[in-house]
Amino acid sequence: MDPRSSAQDVHRCDLCETAIVHSYCDFCHVNLCKPCVVDHISDGYDKHKIVPFQERRSTLIYPKCATHSHKNCDWQCKNCNDIFVCSSCTASEIHRGHIFIEVSEVYTTKKNAIADEANKLENVISPTYEEIALDLENQLADLDGGYEKLTTAMSKQGEQWHREIDIIINKMKAEISEIKVKHTDILQKHLDEIKQIQALIKQTLLAIDEIKKSTEVSPTIEYSSKIREFSKLPPKVKVTLPTFIPKPLDHEKLYNMFGQITPLSTAIEENVLSLNQPNTSVRELLDEPELVATIQTGYEKLLNVTYLNEDCFWTSGLTKDIKCFNIKGVLLHTISNKSEQRPSDIAVDSDGNLLFSDGISRTVKKVKNGQTEELIRLQGWTPGKLCVISDGDLLVTMFSDAKTQSKVVRYLGSTEKQTIQFDDEGKPLYSGNKNVKYITENRNHDICVADYEAGAVVVVNQNVNQNGKLRWRYIGHPSVTKKVPFNPIGITTDSQSRILTADYYNHCIHILDQDGQFLRYIANCDLKGPYGLCVDNNDNLFVSEHLNGNVKKIKFL
Structure with missing residues (x-):
């Protein structure tokens, strides 16, 4: 080993190769x-x-x-x-x-993103896989005990039937052995798959560690994130243990009456990992929310705000310009809609690309690497508000040309996957006109729409069937809406599955639990016409104020 680079020796000068490095x-x-x-x-x-x-x-x-x-x-x-x-x-x-x-700016941003990825891999994804693997290992470890109970029960039944039933007992034990092999194979197969993914995560972490230590620009910038790949968790395996059901003694039908072994039952449940919920502990509401910052955007009338990362957020108003600010109010980027029209809404996809809807051209567009490309083009309908959900799909609210119907459509890329428009009785879920209908996804995967014209928050469960199923409606609370009717506009959710919606005319924000129960409202931060809402990864609330063009950052947990 070269003594100049050995961990057992001090570093030496590369020129004279003898003196201690200074x-x-x-x-x-x-x-x-x-x-x-x-x-x-x-x-x-x-x-x-x-x-x-x-x-x-x-x-x-x-x-x-x-x-x-x-x-x-x-x-x-x-x-x-x-x-x-x-x-x-x-x-x-x-x-x-x-x-x-500047390359240094891109390098720093990418370096921070990689560090954030390493943190998610180490503290969220990898522990989740460890829990899955431990559960499978525990199931495997408990197999012998569970199957031993089965054979013991069968033996007790066999003692009553004496020797003439021994042949039947042995035959059924053979069936049990075959089922156990299948049971073992099913669990072992899924455990092996988990182990393989864990190995890939470890390899990725090693690669990230090398990038973190390196100062080379190209490998850092060219690094492709694996978060989305590893976030798609495998299905959760639940294999139900067979049971032995004894029957009364009947010599004429010994085999059939001796008992019955239920078949192996395997259930696959959806297993979803939410990376937008870094803190799984219970976070209580503050008695008095705190105003952290007020950012002036320069819009005469501000509409939309959406969180990007690290205290950076996008905004849009009644102009063609979409602006990105940091929490200090520094304008970082400006993107202009080529149609010269104001965007109907803005969102950020799972890769950090900006999305915006254009009502005039009836399109949803994506901005990637500074270039704007068309993602969705509608006919007979006009896109409204946008929401990127936990699995990466895009939800779009839209209204018909006649302005008599509204619906929510779910897209994978440019492909339509699901339409949510009517309840179980065939009645429209949402008001038909083109008025504001902001949309968000809750942590329990409910789809929540703030329907301004209907004066209601409408919540459906997207997983029940292809069309979605109405869970509940919230039409305001008397303590807030005694004088002015409730007309919700912006809507968002926090890490505890609470729903926050902007009450424009009452200058406050309602906070509900996931079942639609009113908890309290935010009204002590001098809000003036709250419009758009979003929450960052630390549960800080961002509010766009329509009347004065400000964005307010509020701590409410």
Whole structure:
């Protein structure tokens, strides 16, 4: 083993190979002792960066420019599929008028996202798989005891029947053995699948760990997230143990009357992992919600707000511009709708891409890598509000051309999967006109719609059947709506499956439990016409105020 790199020895200078290392060239990646520092920089090369050894590898390693080999690429060109460019490239004719973003900014954002992924893999996904594996192992461990009880019961019955029944007993025991083999095989098969996925997660974590330690830009930016892949949990296996049902003694029908062994019963249940619920502990409502921040967006009339990440959020109003701000109120990005019309709503998909609906062109569009592409185009219907649900599908509220019907449609990409429009009696679930119908998914997978015209929050269970089943309606609470009718607008949910909806005219926000029971309302944060709502991963509430163009961040748990 090389003593200069051995963990059993101190680090040595890479030039003289004898003296103890003191400094480090963060450009050349060379260990240096004090005397050798002078020799190393004596070539006059102005790129050397000497830092204390403990602060080594703090400088980013930028890719070299393919056109100007003597320069590093500090930028990415958004108009050219995010290719790396240097400062000379940005001033060239080929990139005139293009939009550039600093590589360091992209690198930092990606690094943070990877760290967040590692946290989810380590603290949410991996423990979940461990619980599944432990449950399967416990089922396997309990098999012998369960099947031993069966054979014991059969033996007691056999003692009453004496020797003439021994043949039948042995035959039934053979059946039990065959069922046990099938039972074992079923559980072992699913356990093996879980173990394989756990191994892949460990490999991914190792790869992420290498990226976290590395300062190379390209591998970090090119890293493709595995969160969505691993979040699709395998079905939960429940295999019901057979039972032995003894019968009264009848010598004429010994075999049939001796007893009955129920067949092996295997049930598959949907197993859903929610990554938007990092804290599984019970979080109680604050007696007095706290106003954390007020962000001025510049919109004369603000409509929509949706959470992106790390205290960043998108907003839209009565203009064609969609703006992204951080919690300090700094404008980070602006995207304009090419149809020159205001977007009906905005949302963020599971990959962090912006989605928006355009009522004029009857489309839903996606913005990916700075480019806008059409995702859905409707005929005879106009899209309204959007919601990306836990499995990545998109919910779209829409109204008919005649403005007499409304419905909710679920999409996988551009493919329609489900339509929710009528209750069990064939009556419309939602008011027919084009008025606001914000939509969200609760943690228990209920679909919640704030129907402004109907003056109600309408909640359906999407898993009951293909059309959805009405669970309940909420039409306001007398303590809030004595003078002004309840007309809900924005709607969102928290990690405890509570539902929050904006009461525009009463300048407050109603909080309900998942069964529609009124809990309390938020009205002490000087709200002025609350409109759109969203909740971040830490259960902070973001409220868009229609009348003054502000977004307020509120702590309510």
